[in-house]
Amino acid sequence: MSTFPPPAEELRVLDHELAQLDARRTQLLARRAWLVSVLAEQRPPTPVRSAGPPPASGPPPAWGPRPRAESSPPSVQNVLLVLGGLLLTVAALAFTLVSWGHMGIGGRSAVLGAVTLAALGVPVPLQRRGLTATAEAVAALGLVLTVLDVYALHRVAVPDADGAAYTAIASAVLAAVWAAYGTALPRLHTPLPAAVVAAQLPLFLGALAADAGAHTLTVALLATVAADTVLALRVKRMSVRGTAGGGAALLGLIALTTATGLSWTAADPAEAARAGALLLAAAAIALGAALRTPHAPLSTACAAVAGLATVLATGGVLRTAVPDTWTVPAHLLCGIALLTVVRTGLPLPVRRGLAGAAAVPVGVALLWTLPNLLLSVAGLARWADRTWAGTPRLAHLDAPVTAGPAVPVTLLALAATAWTAHRLIRADEPRRAWSATAACAAPVLLWSALTALPLSLQLPYAAALGTHTALALASLYGATALARAARPHLAWVLLGCGLTSAAGAALLSLATQPATFVVLTVLLAGCAVAAALHTDGARRAVLACAATLWATALTVAAPAALDLPPHRTALVVLAVPVATTLLAARLRTLRVAVPLEIAGAAAAGLAIALSVGHAPSLALTLALTGVIAAATALRPDRRPVSYAAGALFAAACWVRLAAWDVTAPEAYTLPVTALALAVGFLHSRRDREASSWTTYGPGLAATLLPSLIAAWSDPHWLRPLLLGLAALALTLVGAHHRLQAPLALGGTVLALVATHELAPYVVQVVGALPRWLPPALAGLLLLGVGATYEQRLRDARRLRDALGRMH
Incomplete structure (x- = not known):
């Protein structure tokens, strides 16, 4: 039988064991930190003594508990060295710039020079003793002191020298001195990167001191970038390569931006060619880096910069030789020409970068054409407010100034580029998604070019109307052909383009009556035939709904041409839901029949809206719509439509009663109640377990509740009497047949009616x-x-x- 210690004793034991685990973990972490520091300094570890305390400068013991160390010895050492170097640097700056005691600038310079030589020489014995980190800190201090020496020399020897020229010479000297110092002491990590940083200044500051122009300054920057690129590619030390690469990227960006500005502000081809030469030089440097670097992402980035600089250079020259509206197409042409490198033997990362650079002018050109394209389609909507105003001279009313033929030409070039890209990459299995995107973009761009053509060329009304109508039909039947060729994505794309053009043509046809009827008839026939030719249910449904839309538009336009009022037009519009109901009944595909019926219901809603202003016509329209819904509900799969038919019939009755100035609520509610009770009775015959609240509750409440409200405000005795008798009858029927709904509703209404009728007499008796x-x-x-x-x-x-x- 096992026994357990008391809770206090067990808690003490657990705390003791946990403390031992913490001490063990702290010991292992300290040992690990020491081993890491030993490996970093590349010296053999000191053997651990088996007994006795370790020496003060040695590693921590391998065994035995000790206080927890919150930081490793190397990190403490680095912090101390960095802080010491910073403090010495601040002291040197204060000594040089603020002065020390009564010593002049010359004396300070001499003292500072001596201290500099000492700081640069001390790292040598420190490295011999293995104090590498301390040597690094002292060497960094020595580099800072050399900068102060240069400043002191300027103040003592050449105080009147030009600042930019002196800084250029001084930075070159410092770069050479630091490079020699770093080469002599290769174990120091700071001097060589510092020499690279100093080497970024001499050429640019020298050109600036010589009052050179923007072109010469850019040449100086590019020369420095070229030197940095060579260092980044040839030198093996990572710190130097990273510093040189960073300098090349920064100065290269400045040079590229400056050269681009010179190209865009050039007034003639000669000046643009000078700026283009600078851009091509930058492109050559970037391309050389892309070809030499083994890192694929960096190679791609450099190639992209090279390609973009090439496009800017050639496009800038073409810009000065063409009108302003052709500036974007000129750069697009250069970008398309750059795409030819995709099929060359260049490395794959380089080809990707050049292709990405070519995509930039393509995207810019697409964004540039977008406003004109939107205006070409959306601008036609202005005819909705000027229906049948007469044949205009131009198709687009009050259109702003456009870019002219440059827009469709640009879109055609983009379409050709997209199709070419599709043909080039369609056999590449990993990039099949890109091939599909290019294949879908090509017809959209071609359609966009043809859509923008009437506005760009300012075509007359008839030509623009014919263009939009023909483009709509061509797109619809192109979608049919692509669907038969098993290209569903392209079929959907062309279908969307065709319907958009159809909408534009329909809006544009509103200018005159003949154009309206001709275009709507053509669109109706085109959509109907295209729907019949399609085999896919979804596309057939879309085309069927579009055909219903054009048919509805025709049924609205025909009465309007005969000057019929809207409530008469509503009766004509009802022909559309009748036709869709009959057609849907013959179709066996639910994916087509259901959207077609929904489109017909929308047309019926339009008919109801048109007849709202005339109550008799509204009642007739509602009744006819109810007949259509009831006919639809005769189909076994459309039984739920019967509820909509009942609601429409009830609404028709209510509107007719309102037109006859009937105010009695029973006239509105009794037909609904009778119909609902009949439906409930049939439902109860089929389902014996159905609750009376489901079968009879809605129908009874439809009359009892409105009548009760009216009875409470009725000063006469007939309505309360009849309502009370009806409620009594319902109560008896419910009690006899054991039905909750008639019993509860009838009894409640009977009690409330009796209370309302007896209340005055009760008040009189209570008052007496x-x-x-x-x-x-x-x-x-x-x-x-x-x-x-x-x-x-x-x-x-x-x-x-x-x-x-x-x-």
Whole structure:
């Protein structure tokens, strides 16, 4: 039998064991930190003594508990060295710039020079003793002191020298000195990168001191970038390569930006050619780096810079030789020409970068054409406010100044480029998604070019109308052909283009009556035939809905041409839902029939909206729409439509009664109640378990509740009497057939009607009694209720159970 210590003793044991685990973990972490520092300094580890305390400068013991160390010795050492170097640097700056005591600038320069030589020489013995980190800190201090020496020399020897020229010479000297110092002491990591940083300044500052122009300054920057690129590619030390690469990227960006600005502001081809030469030089440097670097992402980035600089250089020259509206197409042409390198033997990362650079002018050109394209389509909507105003001279009313033929030409070039790209990469299995995107973009761009053509060329009205109509039909039948060729994505793309052109043509045709009827008829026939030719259910449904839209537009336009009022037009529009109902009944595909019926229902809604202003016509329209819905509900799969048919019939009756100035609510509710009770009765015959609240509750409430509200505000006696008799009959029927809904609704309405009718007399009787009698009667009533509370509860439970057993 095992025993357990008391809880206090067990807690003490657990705390002791946890403390031992923490001490063990701290010991292992300290040992690991020491081993890491030993490996970093590349010296053999000191053997651990088996007994006795370790020396003060040695590693921590391998075994035995010790206080937890919050930081490793190397990190503490580095922090101390960095802080010491910073403090010495601040002291040197204060000594040089602020002065020390009464010593002049010359004396300070001499002292500073001596200290500099000492700081640069101390790292040598420190490295021999293995104090590499300390040597690195002192060497960094020495480099800072050399900068201060250069400043002191300027103040002492050449105080009147030009600042930019002196800084250029000084930075070159410092770069050479630091490079020699770093080469002599290769184990120091700071001097050589510092020499690279200093080497970024001499050429640019020298050109600036010589009052050179922007072109010469850019040449100086590019020369420095070229030197940095060579260093980044040839030198093996990573710190030097990273510093040189960073300098090349920064100065290269500045040079590229400056050269681009010179190209865009050039006034003639000669000046643009000078700027283009600078851009091509930058492109050559970037391309050389892309070809030499083994890192694929960096190679791609450099190639992209080279390609973009080439496009800017050639496009800038072409820009000065063409009108302003052709500037973007000129750069696009250069970008398209750059795409030819995709099929060359260059490395794959380089080809990717050049292709990405070519995509930039393509994207810019696409964005540039977008406003004109949107205006070409959306601008036609202005004809909706000027219906049948007469044949205009131009298709686009009040159109702003456009870029002219440059827009469709640019879109055609983009379409050709997209199709060519599709043909080039369609056999590449990993890039099949890009091939599909290019294949879909080509027809869209071609359609965009043809859509923008009327606005760009300012075509007359008839030509523009014919262009949009023909483009709509061509796109629709192109979608049909592509669908038969098993190209579903392209089929959807062309279908969308065709429907957009169809909408534009329909809006444009609103200028004259003949154009409206001709175009709408052509679009109706075109969509209907295209729907019949398609085999895909989704595309057939879209085309069927479009055909329904054009048919609805025709049924609205025909009465309008005969000057019929809107409520008469509504009756003509109902021909559309009739046709869609008959057609949907013959179709066997639900994917087509359901959208077609929804489109027909939308046309019926339009007919109802047109007849709202005339109550008799609205009632007739609602009734006819109800007939259509009832005919649809005759189909076994459309039984739920019967509810909509009932609602439409009820609404038609209500509108007709309102037109006859009938205000009695029973006239509106009794037809609904009769229909609902009939439906409920049939439902109860099919489902014996159905609740009376489901079968009869809605129908009874439709009349009882409005009549009850009217009876309470009716000063006459006929409505309360009839309502009370009806409620009594319902209560008796519900009790006889054991139905909850008639019993509860009838009994409640009967009680409320009786209360309303007897209330005046009760008030009169209460007013005739003494004032003490009502409180006395209330007290007696409370006593009686309290005396028979239990019996009343039992009776209530029996009544609840009786109601629960009813249907």
